[in-house]
Amino acid sequence: MKALYSLFLVFALAAIALVGAGALGMERTFGLYIPFLAAAVFVVGFCWRVVQWGKSAVPFCIPTTCGQQESLPWIKQSTIENPSTTTGVVLRMLLEVLLFRSLFRNNKPQLYSDTRVRYASSKWLWLGALAFHYSFLIIFVRHMRFFTEPVPAFIRGIESVDSMLQIAAPTLYLTDLIFITAVTYLFLRRVVVPSIRYISQVQDYFPLFLILGIGLTGIFMRYFAKVDIMAVKELTMGLVTFSWKVPQGIGVIFYVHVFLVSILLMYFPLSKLMHMGGVFLSPTRNMNCASRKFRHINPWKFENVHYHTYEEYEDEFREKMVEKGLPVEKPL
């Protein structure tokens, strides 16, 4: 049901663009104003959220330690999983952000008869997430050719590697295939696995459908509708150089694609997609684990509270202590 809501919502958004940019001829709105607004909302919103997190204090050193601590010199420390130096922390974060280290650990418990639980390695989520994020990144970088003139060599390089199979014309990008497959997997997983379906909400399905919609409209316009690429570039270059103009005859599918991208950009700072920024701020991963070696300072003070001092303790128990021969500060 929640998935259907989200699907419907994405269809509705596509319809808005179809009608708006198509039937009503509002190409300027859908080609220039909304994308520009969306980009602004994204940048401002993203920064705003990160600043809001950054304003909260980090009172304690609470990393999750996933390997041997630094202790005696002859015991081999796990310098990345339980880092005690900044280099270690940086490497730990890089492994997490670039290779999804924690997801790689994933396993799955299975109940056997005879009161036994076994664990099997389960790397599908890791693989799906990695495929999704990296293909998304490459597609994003590829799109930079629409915003640069001349197109930098590395973007051309990525393009030629991506289309090395030379299938069809225009040549098929491998990342397009991987991307669609990965998003579909991430969606199916949510619907098929009962426990994942149970925890999934509209906000989990919506971005998946939105991103899928963006991918499909993009693919449709590249391989099937074949929009006027030169005209598109004219528009996008105009957008970034602030000489805004809308060339005629791009094709309405382009506006649907751009509108969905704009929605994604605006939705981003409001949603769980902010994990992109948040992952860097997670105190369980980005802190040094040597909390006995280096003092971590809490920026706020505890309110003045009473401590139970030794004097008060001895006053209550002095007699009993003396009786047992335990040393006391004040005699009876």
Next chain:
Amino acid sequence: MSTLPRPEELYANINHTPPKTDWMDVPVDIKPGRYCYAANPESLNYVGFPHARKWNPLDEDWKLPENWKEIIFNGIRERLDKYRSFKVFMDICVRCGACADKCHFFIGSGDPKNMPVLRAELIRSVYRGEFTTFGKLLGKFAGARPLTEQVLKEWWYYLFQCSECRRCSVFCPYGIDTAEITIMGRELINLLGLNIDWIATPVANCYRTGNHLGIQPHAFFDMIDFFCDDIEDITGIRPEPQFNKKGADILFVTPSGDVFADPGTYTCMGYLILFEYLKREYGLDVTWSTYASEGGNFGFFTSHETMKRLNSKIYMEAARLGVKWIIGGECGHMWRVLHQYMDTLNGPEFQSPNMIVPTNPITGTVFQHAASTKMIHITEFTADLIKHGKLNLDKSRNAGIHLTWHDSCNTSRGMGLFEEPRYIARHVVEKFTDMPPGTIREETFCCGGGAGLNAGECEELRMMGGLPRASAVKYVHEKYGVNMLGCVCAIDRAVLPGTMKYWVPEVSVCGLHELVGNALVIPGEKEREVNLRGEDLPGKEDE
């Protein structure tokens, strides 16, 4: 107290398929056997916790203060500013489900609200509804819901079904630590006087007498004296531990569970034998304290502030006695507090400037990694002694033992203490076999009784939570003949014997220093015939 079903029955009833109804529409059903009794108001009053009153979780009316919602909302607001962890963890979960099947309580109970992601969503949903624009505008559509009495009861029930073991955080791609969310949640409901007694009373006890069990100084002395009697019977040598001794070199602090109940008491006898040995051989000067007679810190399960108040005694006592540094005994969450919180909480306020970086006077080893806290774990200390050949160990005395190792949650995921205990274990027992990967080290399973869930009345929950641990033990028991489960946590020693008896009755539980105490040959001791438990040593059965 509920009647506990037989293990096969309990196991057969685990169902990991969640209901069809949306989780927000499933009302909380507080089941006997899975919750702990409400806090005794006297205990709450003793440490000045608000809204102390008599109430019963099974009653409809929890006698909440009139402005309870306001108290909660203000509490959340304050904590969002004070803890980046809380704020970030409220915002960035993508519900990928990597944590879902990592919680021992979920694996053993099948209750979907024990999936860490959902346990956190219980609080996140309210946060979204009250603290985010999106949630305010779109309500349930944005995963938000209002705070009602039902929701509060659900918080209480499930926050006390989390042992704060942090296993889920190991698998989370953003490091979201549900324990951290549970800590905040417990702080919040604590503002309404909604704690459990198995936490509140130890806290009050610890504040007054220095330890959770409320052992007064003379009784503390007697209990340890009792162990000295036993040790004398077994070895012919009587340890003479020092108490509250000014000018001692080292202060020793251990969980009070070790002086109170088996098998922790045997571990305590192990400490006594080790220190006596070191005193006689090398003149090591260690003192116990009756005032700081607790390493554990149940304040951690109420609020950061209470944790600080209880923890302060260790540094205050170290300063009063003028010791150079501190050794801490075998305990789980005690070590999370000592490792990750103590220095921040009380270092600047109470730590004496006369303390030095812990230095083992016998081996010369400087424990640089504890340069700031001035406190080391006893296994770090003992491992160092063994490495330098300073202990005369006869592991044949533990020949009847085939040991496996339970990495305690907090020393694993809040510290990284893995090799030190194993190194010691291999020097004091002949047979040692680790449990399978995925169930040990940072992926270790909780005993099911951490974070204050060791009360008698929630035994069923504990047996469910103990299943993953027990199952791994069962594996090495059947495959290799393991008959002893070692650990470095007093809660483990209190909980796991019951769990083993239930799931793997052939396996016993011990602390590491019990085995050290058995193996250590004190100069001049008589020939031992029994171990610290009074059981015949291997080869001595017939004499």
